[in-house]
Structure formats: structure tokens, C-alpha cells
Amino acid sequence: KQEVTQIPAALSVPEGENLVLNCSFTDSAIYNLQWFRQDPGKGLTSLLLIQSSQREQTSGRLNASLDKSSGRSTLYIAASQPGDSATYLCASEGAGGTSYGKLTFGQGTILTVHP
Amino acid sequence: GAGVSQSPRYKVAKRGQDVALRCDPISGHVSLFWYQQALGQGPEFLTYFQNEAQLDKSGLPSDRFFAERPEGSVSTLKIQRTQQEDSAVYLCASSLGGNSPLHFGNGTRLTVT
Numbered sequence: 001k002q003e004v005t006q007i008p009a010a011l012s013v014p015e016g017e018n019l020v021l022n023c024s025f026t027d028s029a030i031y032n033l034q035w036f037r038q039d040p041g042k043g044l045t046s047l048l049l050i051q052s053s054q055r056e057q058t059s060g061r062l063n064a065s066l067d068k069s070s071g072r073s074t075l076y077i078a079a080s081q082p083g084d085s086a087t088y089l090c091a092s093e094g095a096g097g098t099s100y101g102k103l104t105f106g107q108g109t110i111l112t113v114h115p
Numbered sequence: 116g117a118g119v120s121q122s123p124r125y126k127v128a129k130r131g132q133d134v135a136l137r138c139d140p141i142s143g144h145v146s147l148f149w150y151q152q153a154l155g156q157g158p159e160f161l162t163y164f165q166n167e168a169q170l171d172k173s174g175l176p177s178d179r180f181f182a183e184r185p186e187g188s189v190s191t192l193k194i195q196r197t198q199q200e201d202s203a204v205y206l207c208a209s210s211l212g213g214n215s216p217l218h219f220g221n222g223t224r225l226t227v228t
Binding site for chain 2: 043103
């Protein structure tokens with residue numbers, strides 16, 4: 001059974017810092033790895049999706065990398081802003097015929113960026 | 116509407132009551148998912164529909180949980196004889212299917228007292 005772990009559980013940084021969120025998974029047979037953002041009382045917003053054949057994806061100040069062999073992904077946020085404050089979740093989608101949106105999530109990293 | 120709509124936003128039930136949670140997916144989305152998110156945790160998969168067919172219900176925690184999507188659009192998640200451990204946010208997501216991204220609703224927060 002796939003297990004996804006995120007470190008750290010919480011992170012508080014001053015505005016402007018570059019930061020890295022970590023995600024590890026136990027089963028490397030994944031179809032893709034996704035990063036989501038969740039604001040309090042809201043659903044999940046997809047940030048980046050990395051297919052299993054890819055190494056990284058970038059969107060604006062966000063960059064996500066994937067190392068399947070070591071079971072790791074990182075989300076890099078450049079020049080953090082208070083508006084980046086949210087919970088960040090990573091999720092793997094299984095391979096082998098189960099790749100239809102059945103995601104296994106980590107427990108999330110709560111990010112606070114203070115002015 | 117433009118997004119996935121869930122109702123009610125909040126539900127308080129006394130232990131032992133039955134509840135029904137509704138999900139309106141994005142029009143035309145074939146795939147629909149239910150996830151359960153306990154406080155401080157990531158969402159956990161409950162069940163998956165492709166049109167009206169429930170293709171995977173492996174995540175439903177007990178036979179008190181039942182989901183349906185009779186016309187391949189709106190879905191209802193029903194929990195019978197609610198227990199305190201059922202307290203969580205229930206998230207619905209839909210997609211066009213295949214490799215399309217999931218679109219999540221804002222969830223229903225269920226509190227069982």
C-alpha cells in the first residue's frame with residue numbers, strides 16, 4: 001500500500017525567503033505526482049503535476065521535482081509572499097491500471113509566510 | 116456553475132442519525148470521486164464513479180457508507196447511523212476522465228456529536 005509522507009508538518013518563514021517542501025512515497029510505481037494547495041475551509045487547488053516520465057514542472061514561482069527511484073518529490077517556492085500561506089499537499093496517483101484519479105495524499109505542510 | 120458544488124457546507128448530526136451529502140460535478144465530467152479528510156490529515160480516497168457506474172468503492176470505511184450517482188451527474192454520499200469517528204470534511208472531485216486533472220469542491224464539514 002502506498003504511503004506518502006510530507007516534511008516538515010509546519011513551516012513559518014519571513015516574506016521573501018525561498019523554501020522547499022518535501023514529499024516521500026514508498027511505492028515508486030506511480031503514474032504521476034501532484035502538488036495541491038488548500039486554503040482554510042476550501043477544497044484543493046492543483047498547482048503542479050509531474051508525470052512519471054518527467055523530472056520537474058514549473059509554474060511561476062513554483063518548481064516541483066520528482067525522483068521516482070528514491071521516492072521523493074520537492075516543491076520549491078521562490079520569493080515567498082504572505083499570500084502563499086496555506087496547506088500544501090502532495091499526492092501520488094498509482095500505476096498499473098489504477099491511474100484514474102485515485103490519489104494517495106500526504107498529511108500536508110502548513111506554510112505561514114509573515115510580512 | 117463553473118466549479119464542483121457541494122451541499123450542505125456544514126452538517127451537524129447526532130450520533131446514530133443518517134446523513135446525505137450532495138455533490139454537483141462540473142457539467143460533462145465523466146469521473147467523480149469522494150474523499151474523506153480528517154482534521155490535520157490529507158484526504159483519503161473513498162469511492163470512484165465513471166458516469167453512473169461505481170467502479171471502485173474500496174475506500175469506504177464500513178457498510179454504513181453508501182454512495183450513488185444514478186444518472187451519471189449528481190452524486191450523494193450517505194452515511195447511516197453516524198459515529199463520532201465519521202466527523203471529517205467530505206470532498207468531492209470531478210474530472211473529464213482519463214488523465215484529466217481533478218477539480219475539487221469546497222467540501223462538506225460533518226460534525227457528529
